[in-house]
Amino acid sequence: MDSGEQGQARRQLETLGRIASIAGQDLALDPLLQRVVDALAAEFDWEFVACAVVDHARGEFVCRALHSRLRSDVGIGYRRALGSGVVGECAATGRSFDIEDTRGHPNFVDTLDGTRSELCVPVLHDGRVLAVLNAESLRVGAFRGQLTLFQTVASLVAGVIHAAGLLEQLQLANRQLQDAYRTLENTSRTDALTGIANRRRFDYWLAEAGDAAQRSGRPMAVLLVDVDHFKDYNDSYGHPAGDACLRRIARCLADVVEGSPLRLARYGGEEFAAIASGVDRDGMLATAEWLRSAVEALDIGHGGSASGRVSISIGVAGGVPGEDGPERLTEAADAALYRAKRNGRNRVESAPPG
Numbered sequence: 239m240d241s242g243e244q245g246q247a248r249r250q251l252e253t254l255g256r257i258a259s260i261a262g263q264d265l266a267l268d269p270l271l272q273r274v275v276d277a278l279a280a281e282f283d284w285e286f287v288a289c290a291v292v293d294h295a296r297g298e299f300v301c302r303a304l305h306s307r308l309r310s311d312v313g314i315g316y317r318r319a320l321g322s323g324v325v326g327e328c329a330a331t332g333r334s335f336d337i338e339d340t341r342g343h344p345n346f347v348d349t350l351d352g353t354r355s356e357l358c359v360p361v362l363h364d365g366r367v368l369a370v371l372n373a374e375s376l377r378v379g380a381f382r383g384q385l386t387l388f389q390t391v392a393s394l395v396a397g398v399i400h401a402a403g404l405l406e407q408l409q410l411a412n413r414q415l416q417d418a419y420r421t422l423e424n425t426s427r428t429d430a431l432t433g434i435a436n437r438r439r440f441d442y443w444l445a446e447a448g449d450a451a452q453r454s455g456r457p458m459a460v461l462l463v464d465v466d467h468f469k470d471y472n473d474s475y476g477h478p479a480g481d482a483c484l485r486r487i488a489r490c491l492a493d494v495v496e497g498s499p500l501r502l503a504r505y506g507g508e509e510f511a512a513i514a515s516g517v518d519r520d521g522m523l524a525t526a527e528w529l530r531s532a533v534e535a536l537d538i539g540h541g542g543s544a545s546g547r548v549s550i551s552i553g554v555a556g557g558v559p560g561e562d563g564p565e566r567l568t569e570a571a572d573a574a575l576y577r578a579k580r581n582g583r584n585r586v587e588s589a590p591p592g
């Protein structure tokens with residue numbers, strides 16, 4: 239080896255060292271690939287360097303990093319089928335390509351105006367093609383003698399690309415798991431028929447409001463709603479119409495309480511419940527009356543009801559729960575609701591102040 243060759247070998251080793259050290263700086267896949275591509279372009283003064291990652295599940299490769307001084311159809315996110323073009327063939331077969339002159343090459347796809355030479359090497363891990371490193375030039379034979387070096391770069395960065403790919407898959411799986419968990423959590427707290435909160439969530443709110451009221455000494459209030467003569471509604475109009483009626487009532491109640499401190503839930507069957515912290519019995523009574531009149535105003539026909547339309551009865555209770563907890567308030571609201579039914583329905587009754 240003469241001194242010129244020794245100097246070139248030393249420079250190549252230094253280049254490889256630099257690329258290896260910047261590649262492993264952190265494990266986010268896209269920045270990592272971009273660092274490799276930028277380093278190759280800078281070290282060798284290449285006009286176009288790209289890295290495509292192989293998406294085996296979709297049978298495609300997709301460009302994830304790019305350095306180009308030339309006008310090209312290729313951009314980040316550019317994807318093609320495995321096997322298509324030289325990059326696609328390299329991705330599909332794991333073969334390297336060192337094309338001195340692209341003119342006449344059987345699988346060359348012209349994505350870069352006037353490309354004359356192309357270098358393409360697979361990034362392999364465990365015999366599987368993870369990615370393809372690709373360089374292109376407008377000059378014939380621009381990469382002469384560089385294939386081994388390019389392959390060495392590919393094998394140097396294969397480990398970190400593999401690890402970054404795994405990390406990316408893990409992060410994706412983690413995000414999907416979190417989404418699924420949120421959906422599940424939401425489903426488990428939402429009533430399927432009406433879309434408002436369910437009894438489970440109401441019980442949670444009740445305990446939470448009870449704790450807050452006991453700690454602060456400030457009142458809380460509960461109201462229970464029951465649709466009047468609903469058995470008769472079902473019997474007259476059918477169960478599906480009964481379901482639709484419950485949905486309309488739920489929407490109406492939700493619209494009234496929207497933006498207020500009241501939290502509304504379907505309590506079960508044809509019953510709804512609402513709870514509010516920092517509100518006393520009289521404050522809740524006023525809201526209860528709005529709720530009652532809003533449902534009446536829906537004007538849903540009901541032949542079995544004295545008014546000829548669907549109505550609700552409401553029981554209200556409020557105060558600071560004592561040692562026996564906030565459940566006492568729900569029992570008191572239930573007793574008031576029973577009185578509202580007995581006193582003719584379509585009305586609001588409240589428990590004595592407590």
Ligand SMILES: Nc1nc2c(ncn2[C@@H]2O[C@H](COP(=O)(O)OP(=O)(O)OP(=O)(O)O)[C@@H](O)[C@H]2O)c(=O)[nH]1
Binds near residue numbers: 583
């Ligand atoms: N369509 C439908 N009906 C329901 C649902 N849940 C409960 N119901 C019906 O609601 C009716 C409640 O009837 P009752 O408890 O006898 O009370 P009511 O007929 O409303 O009479 P009062 O409460 O005394 O005014 C029953 O017929 C239940 O089948 C539901 O999800 N969909």
